[in-house]
Each structure stands twice: as structure tokens, then as C-alpha cells.
Amino acid sequence: MTEIENMSFEEAMKELEATVSRLEHGEATLEEAIKLYERGAALRAHCDKRLREAEERVEKITLAANGQPTGTVPAEGL
Template sequence: MSEIEKLSFEEAMRELEATVGKLETGEATLEESISLYERGAALRAHCEKRLREAEERVEKITLSANGQPEAVKPAEGS
């Protein structure tokens, strides 16, 4: 498991925001900017994956007759 995969959604978002901020200043060298961009792309992909997983979990909630959640079925592969 990579370092990024170990991050929670919130941790990855904070790091992504910081990375974007560094890129927006324009103070990084070309090589630094490329590295920041690559890391930002990986962080974005990780955040999208975490969101997709959360959506799948929410979709698995079973509602009782009165509309109350009664069980959560784990998403595939969990």
C-alpha cells in the first residue's frame, strides 16, 4: 500500500489543497512543479476513489418499512 493510499479522505484533501497552493504561487522550479503536479494528480485520484467507496456504502444501506436504516451491507471487496 502506497503512502497516499494510507491517507484518509480529509488528510488527502488537505495535502491536495496545499499542493495546489504551492503550484499557484509560481515559485517552484519546473522540476518541482512537475513533481507537485504528479503528486496532486495521485492525491486527486485517491480522493475520488474514497468518495466512490463512500457512495457505494451509502447505497448499501437497507431501509425498514418505516424508512429507518436497519442494516448496512458492506460494499464489494470490503
């Protein structure tokens, strides 16, 4: 298994969806289900972190009167 902190958002989300599916369909023993749940919780936390990081980088493009981009404003300044 890939270390969660090295996963992209998309990789973690794909594994999280597969984990949820396995848990929903009862495809695991009790011990496996507990491990799946723990990994799923870690994957969810990782996805949340990646989303927060992306939101922090979002910038608003400022436009001049003629509609041409003039720069950016950090999302915190919105």
C-alpha cells in the same frame, strides 16, 4: 511524505489543496512543479477513489409506517 494509499480522504484533500496553492503561486522550480503536479494528480485520484468507496457504502434507512427505522437498503437498490 506519507504514502498516498494510506491517507484518509481529509489528509489527501488537505495536501492536495496545499499542492495546488504552491503551484498557483509559483513557489516551485520547474522540476519541483512537475513533481508537485504528479503527486497532485495521484492525490486527486485517491480522493476520487475514497469518495466512490463511501458512496458505495451509503445506505438508505427504511422507515415503518410509524416512522421508526426498520432496516437499510443498499444504495445500489435506490
